[in-house]
Amino acid sequence: MTQFTSKNENIISNEQFTPDKILQAKKIITTMQNKVQSYVEEGHGPFLCAIYDDKGNLISKCANSVVNDACSNCHAEINAIKEAERKLGTYDLSQFNLRIYITSEPCMMCLGAILWSGIKEVYYGVQSKDVEAITGYDEGFKPNWFEEFAKRGIRAYGNIEADLGKEVLKKYVRDGHVIYKPLRK
Numbered sequence: 001m002t003q004f005t006s007k008n009e010n011i012i013s014n015e016q017f018t019p020d021k022i023l024q025a026k027k028i029i030t031t032m033q034n035k036v037q038s039y040v041e042e043g044h045g046p047f048l049c050a051i052y053d054d055k056g057n058l059i060s061k062c063a064n065s066v067v068n069d070a071c072s073n074c075h076a077e078i079n080a081i082k083e084a085e086r087k088l089g090t091y092d093l094s095q096f097n098l099r100i101y102i103t104s105e106p107c108m109m110c111l112g113a114i115l116w117s118g119i120k121e122v123y124y125g126v127q128s129k130d131v132e133a134i135t136g137y138d139e140g141f142k143p144n145w146f147e148e149f150a151k152r153g154i155r156a157y158g159n160i161e162a163d164l165g166k167e168v169l170k171k172y173v174r175d176g177h178v179i180y181k182p183l184r185k
């Protein structure tokens with residue numbers, strides 16, 4: 001499948017889209033990137049996630065809490081999906097036409113969580129290859145996920161305001177915050 005690229009901004013997607021489609025995503029992701037630092041200062045990881053409905057109502061917003069919760073799966077997406085499901089009282093979010101906005105591309109675990117949740121659209125900032133290059137996190141193996149999501153009717157848009165996101169991650173590393181990952185042989 002072709003990954004559609006907008007001319008000016010290198011936004012990638014698994015559907016053909018017009019730039020105005022991602023205007024709201026740009027605002028939300030920019031706002032979140034600018035809040036990352038305050039969460040990091042409270043011990044969170046450098047990733048934020050928010051879930052909105054198709055009318056623009058905020059359903060949940062969470063940061064990565066791996067370190068402060070001592071839990072390897074407390075990624076921002078998992079935290080936000082759990083909060084949304086609790087709030088809406090269901091394990092199946094598909095009826096609500098929800099959109100998930102994330103400061104960086106979901107890792108392999110979070111892609112699975114999004115798939116199971118019934119969320120319909122994914123918008124993210126920094127691509128995994130850039131997250132890994134900057135931070136050293138291992139985002140996992142995710143073959144053809146754009147294509148696999150498209151097959152399931154889940155639209156995805158990435159590399160949104162990525163330059164800002166990369167600066168946020170570089171600062172996290174520069175400031176000496178923990179890069180949590182298991183030891184590998």
Ligand SMILES: [Zn+2]
Binds near residue numbers: 106
């Ligand atoms: Zn994740």
